[in-house]
Amino acid sequence: MNFAVKVAWRYLTSNRTQTALLLGGVAIGVLVFVFMTALIGGLRVFLIQQTTGNIAHITLEPPERVARVLSSDERRTPLVAFIASNTKRQQIFAWQTMLQVAETTPGVKVASPQINGNAFLIKGQATSPVLLNGLRPDRLDAISAISPKIISGSARLDIDGILIGAKLATNLGVRVGQPIVARTDRGRERTLSVRAIYRTGLGSLDERVAFVNIQLARTLLDLPQGISQIELKTDDVNAAPEIAAALGPSTGLKATSWVERSAQLFVALNSQGQTGSLIQIFSLITIVIGVSSALLLTTYRRRGEIAIMRSMGISRTFVVLIFILQGLFIGLLGAGIGASAGYGFCVLLADLSRRTDGTAFPIDPAQGGYLAVIVLTTIGSVLAAILPARAAARVDPVEVLNQ
Amino acid sequence: MSDLLYRVGDLVKDFGTGELRTRVLKGMSFDLVKGEFVALLGPSGSGKSTLLSILGTLLAPTSGTLEMLGESLVHLDEQRLTKFRNRHIGFVFQFHHLLPDFTATENVLFPAAASAGIETRQSRDRARALLDRVGLTDRLDFRTPKLSGGQKQRVAIARALMNHPALVLADEPTGNLDRQTADQVLALLRDMNRTDKTTFLISTHDPHVAAFCDRRITVVDGQLATEGERVA
Numbered sequence: 222m223n224f225a226v227k228v229a230w231r232y233l234t235s236n237r238t239q240t241a242l243l244l245g246g247v248a249i250g251v252l253v254f255v256f257m258t259a260l261i262g263g264l265r266v267f268l269i270q271q272t273t274g275n276i277a278h279i280t281l282e283p284p285e286r287v288a289r290v291l292s293s294d295e296r297r298t299p300l301v302a303f304i305a306s307n308t309k310r311q312q313i314f315a316w317q318t319m320l321q322v323a324e325t326t327p328g329v330k331v332a333s334p335q336i337n338g339n340a341f342l343i344k345g346q347a348t349s350p351v352l353l354n355g356l357r358p359d360r361l362d363a364i365s366a367i368s369p370k371i372i373s374g375s376a377r378l379d380i381d382g383i384l385i386g387a388k389l390a391t392n393l394g395v396r397v398g399q400p401i402v403a404r405t406d407r408g409r410e411r412t413l414s415v416r417a418i419y420r421t422g423l424g425s426l427d428e429r430v431a432f433v434n435i436q437l438a439r440t441l442l443d444l445p446q447g448i449s450q451i452e453l454k455t456d457d458v459n460a461a462p463e464i465a466a467a468l469g470p471s472t473g474l475k476a477t478s479w480v481e482r483s484a485q486l487f488v489a490l491n492s493q494g495q496t497g498s499l500i501q502i503f504s505l506i507t508i509v510i511g512v513s514s515a516l517l518l519t520t521y522r523r524r525g526e527i528a529i530m531r532s533m534g535i536s537r538t539f540v541v542l543i544f545i546l547q548g549l550f551i552g553l554l555g556a557g558i559g560a561s562a563g564y565g566f567c568v569l570l571a572d573l574s575r576r577t578d579g580t581a582f583p584i585d586p587a588q589g590g591y592l593a594v595i596v597l598t599t600i601g602s603v604l605a606a607i608l609p610a611r612a613a614a615r616v617d618p619v620e621v622l623n624q
Numbered sequence: 625m626s627d628l629l630y631r632v633g634d635l636v637k638d639f640g641t642g643e644l645r646t647r648v649l650k651g652m653s654f655d656l657v658k659g660e661f662v663a664l665l666g667p668s669g670s671g672k673s674t675l676l677s678i679l680g681t682l683l684a685p686t687s688g689t690l691e692m693l694g695e696s697l698v699h700l701d702e703q704r705l706t707k708f709r710n711r712h713i714g715f716v717f718q719f720h721h722l723l724p725d726f727t728a729t730e731n732v733l734f735p736a737a738a739s740a741g742i743e744t745r746q747s748r749d750r751a752r753a754l755l756d757r758v759g760l761t762d763r764l765d766f767r768t769p770k771l772s773g774g775q776k777q778r779v780a781i782a783r784a785l786m787n788h789p790a791l792v793l794a795d796e797p798t799g800n801l802d803r804q805t806a807d808q809v810l811a812l813l814r815d816m817n818r819t820d821k822t823t824f825l826i827s828t829h830d831p832h833v834a835a836f837c838d839r840r841i842t843v844v845d846g847q848l849a850t851e852g853e854r855v856a
Contacts, residue, residue, distance in 0.1 A: 529723065530738065534787075619683050622721065
């Protein structure tokens with residue numbers, strides 16, 4: 222074994238109380254780092270899951286109208302204009318082909334063709350504006366899992382049925398099985414039967430959206446051929462922007478990922494991440510200061526021994542190495558203990574907070590940043606040892622030995 | 625002169641600067657030859673400890689020449705002086721100055737192992753042989769705080785001899801010991817001197833210690849008062 226390693230280890234183990242306290246301090250700093258990293262990571266996953274759980278990861282819509290350049294022979298100046306059309310509605314015509322393209326694209330889990338439009342739901346004198354969402358019955362839960370959220374009735378999307386949210390049902394005063402009139406902005410009207418009432422917890426869904434069969438929506442919204450949009454879920458939410466970028470050109474449709482629609486969420490997540498980074502940096506600074514001050518005290522306490530070593534002709538490099546190695550051991554051990562304790566603490570917290578519905582405190586023990594914290598703490602401890610090591614190397618043997 | 629070990633020429637040492645400057649050594653010249661057993665005598669404050677520190681390369685002189693084993697020490701940089709000290713000079717202090725967290729064997733082999741960077745079997749064997757020689761065979765693996773004052777001083781002597789030094793500088797090596805133990809330590813030093821031909825320069829106030837030595841150098845007020853007769 223390298224003799225400097227032996228001496229450094231002996232110094233650490235000779236004063237076990239001080240070393241234990243020092244390791245404890247480093248471990249607590251590392252634990253805080255791991256906890257914050259796991260919490261921020263878990264919170265990010267939780268928020269993204271919450272956000273993307275009930276919305277489409279990618280939406281395919283008819284392409285936006287582009288400006289056309291009109292020639293003008295007289296003025297030799299090009300004219301640019303949007304061609305307004307009252308004869309054509311924005312819709313996806315060859316939607317079966319587009320649906321097939323979308324469904325066969327790698328990374329796409331499910332695709333749901335939809336016909337959407339505005340309507341009023343009327344029950345007696347009560348009226349509520351809604352977005353009428355026409356879905357294929359087999360895709361009812363494809364984008365937002367409605368079936369598990371039904372609190373009354375059954376998830377049947379037949380040709381004269383409608384599913385409404387709990388808040389909407391309260392506003393209109395209707396129950397399952399009762400008739401309700403749907404009047405669309407295309408001027409069509411039909412009496413439907415409430416098949417189910419759901420509660421998602423999302424105000425917009427529970428109050429402003431109603432689900433009907435896509436064939437019924439086609440009639441009510443007067444869209445005999447095309448559809449309004451195709452919504453997609455991807456296997457990996459993070460891959461949605463990339464898949465959307467590929468789907469746009471391949472379908473000729475406007476493909477928008479959830480990331481583009483959730484800019485505010487990312488601002489919030491980034492702010493949260495920055496706050497977490499500050500706490501992590503302060504944890505590391507605390508560790509460095511702790512290790513440095515403890516080793517400085519050790520240097521002072523061992524001045525006599527350092528002077529003896531110097532009188533024996535032991536080089537300053539050897540003395541520096543002893544203290545750097547102590548910093549290395551403290552960093553490695555403290556980080557190891559702290560990372561293990563941090564993992565255990567995060568797992569315990571996640572388990573203890575798990576409720577019967579499967580939800581838990583949004584902490585992800587797998588995202589503790591263990592390798593990073595071990596590497597950073599070890600480097601930090603070694604750097605923290607440099608100052609004490611230099612102080613040790615500067616000890617004047619004559620001055621100390623004469624005392 | 626082939627037997628010349630150390631040549632000190634017109635050695636001056638000042639402490640402080642400007643008006644606060646104090647001249648502790650005032651132009652001192654003498655030689656040490658190989659295998660000598662020399663006492664360095666003088667009252668407190670006469671400059672003995674400063675002289676030992678300079679001879680041991682722990683302290684740089686203000687002026688003068690220092691030549692050991694044919695090498696001029698005043699021109700060596702700190703790194704080379706450290707190496708030279710490790711290889712050729714041993715120290716024995718009044719308060720033994722052992723490393724308390726290490727065993728007797730580890731203390732003795734420390735100068736060799738720290739210098740080589742590794743603890744070899746040879747260095748361990750040499751340390752054990754030296755401890756055996758100073759009568760501490762049964763204390764090899766004792767941590768030094770568990771040893772008596774005399775035993776500690778014997779460990780310190782063994783440590784000073786670990787790297788086969790040409791010169792051992794001893795500063796009041798018996799000053800902290802009772803008479804009987806002091807005599808045992810002196811006898812031990814003398815034995816090492818005779819067996820290994822190691823040169824010893826022993827700083828002391830004690831005439832009894834001085835009587836053990838071949839030659840007595842006396843320092844008074846930073847100057848050499850007597851250099852003593854060298855034993856043929």
